[in-house]
Amino acid sequence: MISHTSLQWQSSDWQSILQSAIRHSTELLQAVGVSPNSVTAITGEASGFPILAPKPFVSRIEYGNPQDPLLLQVLALKEEMTPNQGGMTDPLEEKRFTPVPGIIHKYFGRVLLMTSGSCAVNCRYCFRRHNDYGSNILTPARLTDALAYLRSQTDVTEVILSGGDPLLTSDRKLSELINQLETIPHIQRLRIHTRLPIVIPQRITPELCEQLGRSRFQVTIVVHCNHPQEIDAEVGLAMAHLNAQGVTLLNQSVLLKNINNSAETLEALSVELFRIGVLPYYLHTLDPVQGAAHFYQPLSDSKRVHQTLQARLPGYLVPKLVSEIPGSASKTLIY
Ligand code: SF4
Incomplete structure (x- = not known):
């Protein structure tokens, strides 16, 4: 045991x-x-x-x-x-926005590279829990086409590494990918969406920090932390290493029933995140994915929780409450 x-x-x-x-x-x-x-x-x-x-x-x-x-x-x-009415296997209809395998291009100026097909943790509420990553992952064979697509899209200024968790890629492979992206002149910013620094903070290696620190890109890491209890000394240390390299650190959470759906919990989360150098960024409503209905909280309750949060915290510690609606030009702000 x-x-x-x-x-x-x-x-x-x-x-x-x-x-x-x-x-x-x-x-x-x-x-x-x-x-x-x-x-x-x-x-x-x-x-x-x-x-x-x-x-x-x-x-x-x-x-x-x-x-x-x-x-x-x-x-x-x-x-x-339990089958849930309206529960989907691809709630964000991402297949519609895949111009070449390994890429999701939904929003103006930004492109997602599906860098990894797995994660370091399987979150039970995940909107990609039914994803067939095999058909849409950036394999070495698909990289040439993906890079050609990025070169052709001259209005794309930001590349977002996503997945799965992109930090499951080894330091060497990540470094090769970043070096190739840096040869595309119109790309200015690199964003990495990852839960690894929270669930295995040891992933923030000196090699990774060095690579991000010397990149010509402005680098942002968006971690995914839902509850203040997820933050311990090791997570704080990982964030300090990234901060020292000038990486901008943001957090996104999902509002989950019985996990973090109270203003007290979210307030404590924002305060803890800021203490370790991370700004609260998004608070997502749950996507209607099959198998996760027990985490759903009604929108009216979510709004109430968010309003309480706004009344208790300075604006910079209040994450934006958002939903993702397939086909929208951006995330949808909820007031
Ligand atoms: S880390 Fe993100 S993509 Fe991976 S299972 Fe959790 S929510 Fe889903």
Whole structure:
């Protein structure tokens, strides 16, 4: 049995940490001291989305608490099997916006490169949980076409590395990709959307920091943190290393029922993020993805929570409440 005190990940490199991630509900419950009788856990395979929970993240789960907000983000529950009306497998209709494999081009001036087909954690609410990454991932064979597309789109000034989690790419491969992107003169900014610095902060290696620091691009990293309990000293250290390289750090969260749908929790999250050098950026409403309806919170409640947040925090600590509507020219602000 793995207990909190025996989680020896601190001295390992990030690939080994990833390899030793928890992949079964029984193992996960055992690690956090929760009785299987107190939750309706199922295997990830049963719902078509495997369990994947890296130990640095698991170590922040409160021992013995079946309602822990971090545990509920990674544990597959029976509710995932309930068919939900309106639940989709591609809620953002991203297939429509794929001009060449490996690219999503939805918004003016910005292009997503699907750099990796997997993540370091499988978040149960993920809108890409049904994604067929195989057909739309940037493989070496597809890179030439993707770069040719970017060269042809002279109004594109920002490239966003997405996935899956783009930081699952090795430092060497990432460096090669950035070097190639830097040869395209109209691209000025590089943005990386990643949950890795939160779930395995050891991913922020000196090599990665050096690469980002010397890039000709203005680099932004958007981390994905939903709850203040996800932030510990290691995460703070990772952010400090990135900050030291002049990387702009932003956060996006998803508003999730029973996880972070209270003004108190979101206020604490904003304050903690700012303390470690990260600005709150977006608070997303949940996309209507099949298998995640139990995280849904009505829009009227989301607005109320956000209004309370606005009343309690300075403007720069209030993330924008947004929805993604397929076909819109940008994210849709909710007031
Ligand atoms: S890290 Fe992001 S893309 Fe990966 S499973 Fe979680 S929400 Fe989905």
